[in-house]
Amino acid sequence: MDLSVVIVNYQTFELTKNTINSIFEYDYPFELEVIVVDNASSDDSLSRLQDYFGDRVRFIASAENNGFAAGNNQALRVVEARYVLLLNSDTIVWENTLENIYNYMEDHKDVGTCGCRVLLENGELDKACKRSFPNVKNSFFRLFHIPTNSADDNYNLDNLPDDEIYEIDCLTGAFMFMRKEALDTAGLLDETFFMYGEDIDLCYRIKNSGWKIIYYGESKITHLKGASSKKQKSKLIYEFYRAMYIYYKKHHAEESSFIVNIVVYIGIAVLCILKLFLNLFKKKD
Template sequence: MKLSIIIVNYNTYTLTKQTIDSVLEKKLPFEYEIMLVDNASMDDSMTRLQEDYKEIIIQGLLNITLNDANLGFAKANNIGMRKSKGEYLLLLNSDTYVVEECLEKCMAYIEKDKQIGALGCKVILPDGTLDHACKRGFPTPRTSFYYFLKLHKRDKVKYGLYDALHLDENEVGEVDCLMGAFMLMPRYVLDQVGLLDEDFFMYGEDIDLCYRIKEGGYKIMYYPEASIIHYKGGSSKKRRTKVIYDFHNAMWIFYKKHYIKTYSLWINSLVYVGIWTKYALEIGKNAMKSSGNKSVQDTKIQQNESV
């Protein structure tokens, strides 16, 4: 088995089906399998998906795991990877669409260089712009400071480390990290550095894995000659408050794991306060937005009742 594609589903029937179909409709020149892991979806998505793909499930092309609880992105992906058989493993988000020849091009490129520990393609948003998270730098205090002050608008090469702006979006090259929406990795690399860190529930696990892959002496490659479309959202839109917490908590988990011993108590304290102040601001902004939406809905109801 050449390639195992790991997809995690959580209440996203339409998006997940689109992602699977975007793979199945291609005539790939190598043997592959799709490992679909469901995180205890509360809708009927898995009942429908099992019915849609019953023939290829019987054939063994699609393997399904049904978790009893929402275990998070990292743990669910790890379950799929442990059950898989491929020489190469691809983490693929359930809200993506695989563009023509993407998988063939990525496999051909990564197989040429045994020093590549992870490869990511160009990730395009529905409006045609680049999803900047598909190539980025590690979030050190310095790079994060530059990013939040928007200094990259003044000099993208000097200050654009956070989004790896030194590398053009159409240029093949090494970066610090990729996004978990599309990460292609050799199994022998993961055998050496380990799978996703399950301390991360959602967000941050991809950055952490890239960090460990680079520590293991391997390259992280951005390969824009292949691409996917990222519809971004899916299950995360349904739990906005928890998503905000998971994002900021992931930032702190990553910092504690990799940087806290490197920097002074003063810097560590500043980072901690900065992360959780930003969290509080995002929660406040979200609450105001929800309140505004409710006011609009109440107004519409009143208007309808008066008619």
């Protein structure tokens, strides 16, 4: 097998079906398989997907939902392909995207993982698809919405073109095309992260293992990100800020002073509480 596409499903039959169909719509000059991990859905989405795709898709049914990272890892532990693609269940793959990135990875053996241009439903760029690693400085400016023209604070790399190919720090977990050898070197997703942050952490470890991370802006997918509701579930808000805490503590706390660490931890907690409070007054779509 050349490429294993891993998709985590959680009660999203239509979205997951459309994502898989967007892959199967095209022919490929390499062997490809799709693995769907169902994260203990409480609806009938798993059985419906099994009935719809049959043996065209490989299914793994999780006994419990331990998060996005844990769901992906169930598939990553059994993958034997040379490449693996982590793909969100709410994406649409464009024509030639997988083939173009596959060929690029074949031609550039020092690349550990590659992403593409990720477009939101309205056609705008999902800025998470090309990022610098978060640090104390750029996180401060971003979290408090303070405008800055400093290149050191450009977390979303807005100064770089969206439609070109170049090396970056971090991709989005919605689309991560990885060399299996690089994944074996860096290790699986950190299951301490329930959702959010696990993609940044994995990119950090892949890059620290000596592999390049490439943004391939010439190819695209569509990400139906946040399409369901303007009002977020409290758990998602909590997990977003919890991921910040985990990532900072894991990669930056030891190199920072005690005072800086306390300020960062308090800042994350205050922002989380504030966001949870404001979310109470938002209306659902």
